[in-house]
Amino acid sequence: MLQQLALLGGTPIRTRPFTAWPVFGKPEEKRLLRTLRSGKWGRLNGLEVAEFEQRFATMHGCNHGIAVVNGTVSLRIALMAAGLPAHAEVIVPPYTFFSTASAVIEANMIPVFADIDLNTFNLDPKAVQAAITPRTRAIIPVHFAGQPADMRALMAIAKKHRLLVIEDAAHAHGASHRNRPAGSLGHVASFSFQSSKNLTSGEGGIITTNDDKLAAACRSIHNCGRIPTGVWYEHHVLSGNYRLGEFQGAVLNAQLDRLEQQTRTRDRNGQYLAARISKLPGVYPQQRPRDCTRHSYHLFMLRIVPWEFGAARAALLKALQAEGIPCAAGYGWPLHQQPMFRHKAFGPYLPEISKELNYRKVHCPNSELICREQSVWLEQSIFLGTRADMDDIANAFEKVYENRDSLNASLKHSAKP
Numbered sequence: 001m002l003q004q005l006a007l008l009g010g011t012p013i014r015t016r017p018f019t020a021w022p023v024f025g026k027p028e029e030k031r032l033l034r035t036l037r038s039g040k041w042g043r044l045n046g047l048e049v050a051e052f053e054q055r056f057a058t059m060h061g062c063n064h065g066i067a068v069v070n071g072t073v074s075l076r077i078a079l080m081a082a083g084l085p086a087h088a089e090v091i092v093p094p095y096t097f098f099s100t101a102s103a104v105i106e107a108n109m110i111p112v113f114a115d116i117d118l119n120t121f122n123l124d125p126k127a128v129q130a131a132i133t134p135r136t137r138a139i140i141p142v143h144f145a146g147q148p149a150d151m152r153a154l155m156a157i158a159k160k161h162r163l164l165v166i167e168d169a170a171h172a173h174g175a176s177h178r179n180r181p182a183g184s185l186g187h188v189a190s191f192s193f194q195s196s197k198n199l200t201s202g203e204g205g206i207i208t209t210n211d212d213k214l215a216a217a218c219r220s221i222h223n224c225g226r227i228p229t230g231v232w233y234e235h236h237v238l239s240g241n242y243r244l245g246e247f248q249g250a251v252l253n254a255q256l257d258r259l260e261q262q263t264r265t266r267d268r269n270g271q272y273l274a275a276r277i278s279k280l281p282g283v284y285p286q287q288r289p290r291d292c293t294r295h296s297y298h299l300f301m302l303r304i305v306p307w308e309f310g311a312a313r314a315a316l317l318k319a320l321q322a323e324g325i326p327c328a329a330g331y332g333w334p335l336h337q338q339p340m341f342r343h344k345a346f347g348p349y350l351p352e353i354s355k356e357l358n359y360r361k362v363h364c365p366n367s368e369l370i371c372r373e374q375s376v377w378l379e380q381s382i383f384l385g386t387r388a389d390m391d392d393i394a395n396a397f398e399k400v401y402e403n404r405d406s407l408n409a410s411l412k413h414s415a416k417p
């Protein structure tokens with residue numbers, strides 16, 4: 001016999017909360033108090049950020065780490081450090097957070113959108129190849145949801161056309177591609193430590209690289225254009241103060257001790273859930289290529305194909321939420337359809353060149369389709385739980401599928417005037 005949906009008055013599958021985020025405890029308290037009492041609260045006289053930079057970079061396969069105030073300026077600094085010319089074209093996916101593209105404009109360059117692959121939700125190398133022009137200078141692949149992009153193909157394209165590759169690894173702490181850590185796969189990478197991220201200090205970011213010259217340029221730009229051999233009031237390049245503070249460094253050091261274990265747990269749970277729910281018609285979890293040797297599951301992402309599943313995404317989300325499963329649709333639009341791009345509301349940036357740009361003509365059908373009707377997101381902290389938690393989620397999907405007719409009927413009824 002069918003169990004009635006919680007949305008229609010039945011008993012919810014889940015009433016207990018899932019793992020709360022952030023996870024913290026005594027180690028964070030200890031480091032924070034020590035920092036407070038030291039009186040050394042700034043990057044340049046304390047020890048926490050310096051220690052964190054070194055540990056994080058090493059864990060992510062890099063010689064250099066430059067901690068900054070967030071994962072947006074880190075992208076801009078990387079672009080500026082590379083010495084790319086004004087109005088260079090930078091290829092980005094449209095299915096990502098705003099910063100991947102806004103950072104390009106704030107570096108006085110032009111974002112060019114290339115579509116994602118419908119199965120992996122990552123940049124499609126064929127679309128990247130098609131977007132290359134004589135003005136292209138860089139690619140910013142996003143390791144979306146925590147699954148590394150197709151770096152083998154993208155690095156081959158970059159090599160052929162002499163392009164810089166900046167990994168946007170804001171979702172990918174601890175992820176790996178062919179057993180190499182995200183953050184060491186391109187020429188330079190950017191991570192975020194904003195509140196929702198798998199490693200967090202509320203706000204923060206880091207640039208990682210194995211390129212000594214790029215690292216020196218990033219370090220200078222994050223510190224008002226200073227250089228190691230200069231004096232305090234000596235500034236060599238246009239830059240700013242983007243240094244991360246010691247309290248955030250203290251929290252990050254404590255959080256970093258937890259990252260390896262947490263990443264293993266998320267990856268195990270994510271794979272288990274994907275295997276269970278992919279048996280349902282019309283449910284397509286992010287496809288995992290063999291090259292992805294570890295997924296950090298910042299998000300567990302899937303596509304629902306409404307005509308195969310038998311219910312629309314909005315109905316599925318409503319029904320799952322009533323069953324006690326926190327889930328969301330994600331981005332409402334791909335970036336090229338955001339008001340900022342439609343209206344070229346770029347403030348003082350790109351004043352002349354932007355007359356030539358028309359983002360209303362951009363068409364990236366995969367990104368548009370998943371935003372409009374298919375994407376479903378579950379957040380990373382859920383995946384720090386147990387296998388029983390995953391079973392609750394999978395059981396809720398199955399319950400909604402089995403009850404799709406009554407779900408549709410009830411929504412049709414409630415939609416009547």
Ligand SMILES: Cc1ncc(COP(=O)(O)O)c(C=O)c1O
Pocket residue numbers: 070071072073096097099100142168170171192193194203204205
């Ligand atoms: C893919 C991606 N890139 C960049 C960022 C920017 O990071 P931050 O919020 O730290 O500026 C985010 C953050 O949400 C993101 O998801």
